[in-house]
Amino acid sequence: MKAPLKVICSFVFLLLSALLFSSFDKGGSKTIKIVFPYKQAGLTERQAAAHLLSRFTYGAKSGDVDRVLKMGLEKWFQQQLDGNIKNESLDKMLDQYEDINLTNSEVENKYPRQAKVVRMAIRDGFVNKDSVGKGDQKAYRKQLQDYMAANGLKPEGELLRQFINQKILRAAYTNNQLHELLTDFWFNHFNVSLTKNQCASFVPAFERDVIRPNVTGKFQNLLMATAKSPAMLVFLDNFTSTGEQGATTSIEDMQMGEKLKPVALKRLKQLQNKKKAGGLNENYAREVMELHTLGVDGGYTQNDVTQAARVLTGWTLAPMGTDGYGAAMEKVIEKVGEANLQKRGFVRNGDFLFVPTRHDNGEKTVLGKKFAAGGGYEEGVELLSMLAHHQSTAKFISKKLATRFVNDHPAQKLVDKMANTFNSSDGDIKQVMIAMVSSPEFWTSDALREKTKSPFELAMSAVRSLDAEITQPYQLFSWINKMGQKMYYYQAPTGFPDRGQYWINTGSLLNRMNFGLALASQRIPGIKINLSSLNNNHEPESAEAALLTYGKLIMPERNLEETVKRLKPMLNDPELVSKVEKAAAKAPIAQPEVQMKEESGDMMMAGLNKERPRRNANAVQLANGNNTMLAQVVGVIIGSPEFQRK
Structure with missing residues (x-):
């Protein structure tokens, strides 16, 4: 075969391969064909489906494993990535x-x-x-x-x-x-x-x-949207940040060019000469590098932070509400006219406003890149784009995603693969997620049930597994707070830590067990469950039988042999509920910080059973009635160390 013909044949082969192993969405962008290597890890299809559900839902509901199998694992994951199912x-x-x-x-x-x-x-x-x-x-x-x-x-x-x-x-x-x-x-x-x-x-x-x-779009778009949002601008104080060098455009230039009315000129001069009481604020510039993009070891210096803060001066809030933030500025805009302001460098985008008269127009250098004097709003956009596409950002975001969805200490090989996908796909979050779940590291024994549920995840997985009817959701918020996670109230810009050691200590274990027992016995107002219907209204013969049956329903496709052995002794104590409730009431409601081994959870449970009367499981049923027995069994399962894992 002649050389040119060989080249053509090779090209055709590559083209066919590309068509076979990739597809195109309606917008024409290339997407990766998903193939899950779970068999290499020795998992059955059912076990793989359960693993997907544990990591990419707030908890499997009854029959979910079968539904995933019927659809196909890869198709189910793609559907979840697309996120277009009706609700x-x-x-x-x-x-x-x-x-x-x-x-x-x-x-x-x-x-x-x-x-x-x-x-x-x-x-x-x-x-x-x-x-x-x-x-x-x-x-x-x-x-x-x-x-x-x-x-x-x-x-x-x-x-x-x-x-x-x-x-x-x-x-x-x-x-x-x-x-x-x-x-x-x-x-x-x-x-x-x-x-x-x-x-x-x-x-x-x-x-x-x-x-x-923006959760599955391009990272740059998500970063830009957060930078302009009033919540972020205020939380990290960038809305007050002003530069020492004002706008180069003078009022006289504007007057000559636009022939503004005297009243409008007065209003504009007030805006331009407004006292810059806040001065330069570096809070956002620091966090956008350390927490949002590059990471603490991303290669930036304190000088880069200061220079970036100068680039982002003038990024503030647009007027909002009749008497809300920036009401005085709204009057200025009305008098001067948005068209005139736009011509002179003001940028208004929804609730975001760039004010050039508060921007530092001097030359800056960030991470070795020079920003020429007078760049205005566009240099802020350029800076954020540069940070979004930085190599350190690809690694930092990839590791954080892997930590959240794979395990607390993801393999470097996995992080590198995700980072390469991040770079080659222009920061496409969806493609990075596909690269992660298509990697062998996602399916290894080091990943299965390695993650610890946060209090919020625990509560959500519990109500989902029990098919609860929620009419007073705020009651669950109160319980989640008791277990150590007050959602939306975490003060540090880091957000809640995403490692198991943060969540587990004696107090949190007691509160988790107390929550499980309260939920199963329907002592949480506005949360209704029907335990019998979960088992097709079949009544278990004993507490031990209920433990095994409901353990399989609540934690599908897991080996529960050790869990059953660990929990059986607790079912013989008719006073377990009151003991846990009293112990939890004494435990401090604090953010857990010290990791406890699983054996410590066993010790906590054993301690609740000290000096308990020796009674068999059937005695509990006869003494308390089957509904009480079943609620205690389910509550113990939810509070167990095995259910804390995902």
């Missing part, structure tokens, strides 16, 4: 929380903070300013409540309660489980906290409009 029943549940759909401006108008309510009430004559903090406080509070009711205002706590409720319902009921998990992952990665009052009201829109739509 009619969930949508109906969420209809009652209509304010979770409000824009930030609408939130500012409807849910003003207390200090603002007081100012408005004084302004409108409802409250005498001399009565604030003095005299009859009960009457004073009643005046404020009446004022709010008369003006359609609500306390911010009601919005946050709706926001928390929707998170719990989505995690429990959505058909797009992986998207919900990724929403939680990326929110935690770009953490903002309700503990900072100034940004609390912006957090619902941050999750809804910034995080949720």
Whole structure:
């Protein structure tokens, strides 16, 4: 065969291979054909399906393993990545929380903070300013409540309660489980906290409009969206950051070019010459490098942080609400006109505003890259794009995803493969996820059930496995808080740690066991379960039989021999529920920090059984009735060390 013909044949072979092992979505972008190497790890198809469900849902529901097998493992995962399954029943549940759909401006108008309510009430004559903090406080509070009711205002706590409720319902009921998990992952990665009052009201829109739509897209888009969001701008203080060198465009230049009216010129001059009280703030610049992109060992210096902070000066909030943030600036914009401002470098994008008069126009250098003087808004975009595409970012994001979905200490080989995919796919999160789950490391014994559930994951997996009906989701939030995880209230920009050692200590184990027993015995208001229906209304012959039957239902495709041996002694104690409840009440509600071996969990359980009366399992059934016995069995399973793993 002649050389040119060989080249052509080789090309045709490569083309056919590409068509066979890849596909194209409707938009024309190349996607990787998914093949799972679980057989190499010695797993059966059922075990592999259970592993997928444990990592990419908040917990398997009854029959989920069979449903995944029927669809096909790879097809199921692709469907979860796409995240387009309808959720009619969930949508109906969420209809009652209509304010979770409000824009930030609408939130500012409807849910003003207390200090603002007081100012408005004084302004409108409802409250005498001399009565604030003095005299009859009960009457004073009643005046404020009446004022709010008369003006359609609500306390911010009601919005946050709706926001928390929707998170719990989505995690429990959505058909797009992986998207919900990724929403939680990326929110935690770009953490903002309700503990900072100034940004609390912006957090619902941050999750809804910034995080949720971008969880499987390009990382650069997600990074850019978070950088411009009011929640992030306020949480890390970049909205106040200003440069020492003002805009190069003078008021006189603008006057000559636009022939502005005197009033408009006055307003613009006020805006341009506004005192830069905040000065340069490096908080966001530091965290965007250390936590959002490069990682702490990403190769940047303190000088890079300072220079990046200068690049991002002038990135702030657009005016929101009638009397909300930036109300004075809104009047300036109205007078000057957005068209005139845009011509002079102002950029308004939804709730984001770039103000060139607060930007440092000097030359900067970040990570060896020079930004010429006068770059304005575009140099901030260029900086974030550079960080999103940096080699250190590819490794950092890949390792964090692998830590979340594979194990606490992912193999370097896996991280490198994911990082290479990150680089070659322009930071396509979906492709990185495919590379991760298609790797042998995802299916090894080091990965199976290696991860420890957070309190939120524990609660969600429990209600899902028991097919619970949730009518008061906030009750679950209270229990999750007791177990050590107050969702949306983690103060540090790092977000909650994603390693098992953070969650497990004696107090957390006691509270987890207490939660399991309370849930199974239906002592949590607004959470209904039907334990009998899970077993097709078949009544177990004994507590031991119930332990094995419900263990298999709640933890499918696991070897429960050791778990059954460990839990059997606990079923002989009719006072177990009260013992656990009392012990948990004494345990501190604190963030767990010290890792405990699984044997320590056994020791905690054994300690609850000290001096227990020696009674057999059937005696428990006869003494307490079968429903009590079954609830205790299921509660013990949920509180067991095996159920804590995923």
